[in-house]
Amino acid sequence: MRFIWLLFSENNSLWAKWQKQYIIGTKSFWEIEVSAIHSWLWKSILQLRPLAAIFLRTNVADGRNTQFWWDSWTPFGPLIQYLGYSGPSRLRLPLNASVAAGVRLASWGLNITTLCCLCAVANETRGHVLLSCVYSREIWKLILLRLDPVRNLFSSWAELLSWLRQGSSAAPRTLRSVVAQA
Incomplete structure (x- = not known):
């Protein structure tokens, strides 16, 4: 898992730079097929992709x-x-x-x-896909129903960030952060 982390984190690892240049190239790490030409280590790394996908999020x-x-x-x-x-x-x-x-x-x-790839109603922006889209709004309704029942849906990133900084006994800051990352 550490090697996968090196591939995705912003670091100066010579190993990660070499892998990106010569093994991954223009493909995605997620689409590379296991091949006989790959080393035992690289095959093991590729087999760990489903587990790594659970923990990796892209900024x-x-x-x-x-x-x-x-x-x-x-x-x-x-x-x-x-x-x-x-x-x-x-x-x-x-x-x-x-x-x-x-x-x-x-x-x-x-x-x-x-247009948004989920609802095809509005332009696909970060704000729309994560906060305004009818699909994401439904997800946020379910989340807020459990974590903060009196809270209305977020209308801006500032509101979401403010909510993330707050904490309560029902929804501590760490839990709020995990929910927002999911």
Whole structure:
């Protein structure tokens, strides 16, 4: 698991840089198939992917290093698992697209939908997908019903961050943070 962490954390590990350059290349770590040419260590690392996926979440930032289909940047996990292998062709986004690429391609006038991949009602932004989309709102309703029944749904990131900083006996800060990361 430590080696997987090195691949995804921002560090200066020579091992991680070499693996990204020569083994992973332009593919996603999540899509690489186990091959006879891989070392025993690399095969073991690839077999640990399902376990590692539970613990890894992606911080989108500018989206350049976030893989649209493979990284866990939405509350639903990797979109390839949520929408299936037909998702890339239906949304006309390549399998190796980054989050930034989807936004950039649409801004260039290419025929790529900017609508939310979950509800197809509003533009797909971080705020919409995680707070405003009808699907995420339903999830937040269920969460808040258990953790903070008097709390209304969040209307902004500032409200969500404020809620995360608060604590109560029913929902301590750590539990709130875990829920928000899931």
